Amino acid sequence: MRWGVAGYGDIVARRVLPALRALGEEPVFLWGRDAARAARAAREWGVTAGGSDPRRLMAGTDAVYVATPVVHHVPFAERAVAAGLPVLIEKPLAGALGASAALADGWAGAGVAYYRRLSPVVADLRRRLEGWRPERVDVRFRCAFEPGPDHPMRWRTDPAVAGGGVLADAGSHRIDLLLMLFGRPAEMRARLGRPFPAGAERVADLALEWPGLSARCVFEWGEAAPVDRMALHGGGRSLVLDPLDVYAPDANPHLPLVADFVAAVAAGRPPVCPVADAALVDDVIVAAGRSHALGGTPVRPWPR
Numbered sequence: 001m002r003w004g005v006a007g008y009g010d011i012v013a014r015r016v017l018p019a020l021r022a023l024g025e026e027p028v029f030l031w032g033r034d035a036a037r038a039a040r041a042a043r044e045w046g047v048t049a050g051g052s053d054p055r056r057l058m059a060g061t062d063a064v065y066v067a068t069p070v071v072h073h074v075p076f077a078e079r080a081v082a083a084g085l086p087v088l089i090e091k092p093l094a095g096a097l098g099a100s101a102a103l104a105d106g107w108a109g110a111g112v113a114y115y116r117r118l119s120p121v122v123a124d125l126r127r128r129l130e131g132w133r134p135e136r137v138d139v140r141f142r143c144a145f146e147p148g149p150d151h152p153m154r155w156r157t158d159p160a161v162a163g164g165g166v167l168a169d170a171g172s173h174r175i176d177l178l179l180m181l182f183g184r185p186a187e188m189r190a191r192l193g194r195p196f197p198a199g200a201e202r203v204a205d206l207a208l209e210w211p212g213l214s215a216r217c218v219f220e221w222g223e224a225a226p227v228d229r230m231a232l233h234g235g236g237r238s239l240v241l242d243p244l245d246v247y248a249p250d251a252n253p254h255l256p257l258v259a260d261f262v263a264a265v266a267a268g269r270p271p272v273c274p275v276a277d278a279a280l281v282d283d284v285i286v287a288a289g290r291s292h293a294l295g296g297t298p299v300r301p302w303p304r
Contacts, residue, residue: 001262004057006031006076007067008041008050009152011090015254016065017045022252023259029056058083063265069155070095070163077275081107086265088113088258092172093278095163096285111264111271112278114176115257121241122177128239129181135234137215139174139244141166143228145202145221157196165200167192168285171219174230174244176273176281178208178215184280185210187298190288206288209298 003020005012005027012030020027028048032038035052042050049056054076057064064080064087066073073089074097080087086109093112116122145166147154156162156169167175178185185208192201206217213234229242257272264271280302287301 001062001265002026002028002060003063003065004029004031004061005047005065005067006054006057006072007069007090008032008038008045009067011254012065012067013041013045015252016067016258017047019252019254019258020065022255023262025258025262028061031057054079058085061085063087063261066090069161070168071097071161077107077110081110086110086261088261088271089275089278091176091278092163092168092282092285093275094282095168095172096159096282096289097163098282098286107275108270109265110275111261112273112275113254113257114173114273114278114281115253116173116177116245117180117272118256118260119245119253121244125239125241126181129232132235132237133213134232134237134239135213136232137178137213138229138231138233139178139215139217140227140229141170141174141218141244142220142222142224143170143226144223146223157200158198159200160198162200163282164285164289165192165196165204166202166219166221167204167206167288170221171204171206171217172281172285174217174219175206175284176277177230178217179277179280179284182210182213182215184302185215185284187300188284188287188291189296189298190291191296192288192292204288206284208284 030042030047030050038050066076066089077087091113188208191205194202202221204219208215228244230244232239260272283301291299
């Protein structure tokens with residue numbers, strides 16, 4: 001397929017374009033807000049053309065990959081869906097921006113990049129959970145992230161652009177896994193702390209409750225030792241995934257993601273993470289902000 005790619009940041013350069021090429025797919029247009037920069041990036045990365053006209057993403061292409069800052073995810077995806085094109089969108093779908101509530105219906109050709117669903121470790125976890133439901137789950141994530149004013153990832157510290165902070169960025173992957181494994185929680189509580197000047201949180205502490213199951217999730221951008229761990233306990237059993245993110249440093253997690261999406265389009269089936277599933281993650285992110293504003297009061301994360 002011929003692809004239009006919206007965005008020319010690190011994920012596109014290191015993951016999306018290499019995945020497309022490894023699978024024999026053809027990136028033909030690279031969109032960016034700055035036409036000159038997009039054109040330069042297209043030449044540098046061997047994409048046929050680049051520019052700032054979003055209409056060119058839809059003209060002469062068979063599919064669209066949206067890898068812009070989060071605030072632009074839904075507008076670009078809506079354009080692609082309206083043009084009848086399959087679209088794969090970076091996560092989170094909209095985060096705390098609240099734009100995904102009406103997207104669950106009518107987006108059969110759209111997917112969201114929660115690629116950890118395809119991890120061999122997660123597949124093994126699902127098998128080991130057959131016939132066993134834990135009573136407690138503990139999820140911890142920490143990595144360093146403190147971008148300066150001129151850092152290209154500085155936009156992630158502004159919730160109006162990024163749809164949140166560490167919860168939307170790194171926590172969303174892990175929340176997606178919990179929802180995939182255990183379904184919708186009945187209620188949740190959250191505290192969001194240590195905000196950047198623009199307002200995005202550096203720390204998110206969530207407690208989610210299902211009948212007979214509680215999960216504690218702590219996500220942090222900080223300088224202490226990195227952590228990426230999920231531990232499940234109950235019925236005299238424990239299962240620990242440490243690290244949870246098992247992709248090797250030189251592996252490309254977008255390769256199985258794009259391969260699944262291409263196969264889904266060819267077969268007319270849903271991709272590994274349909275938009276409806278990704279919208280549920282957004283519900284949790286929105287509810288976390290609501291709970292935090294109420295002093296950590298329990299809330300139901302399902303407005304619809």
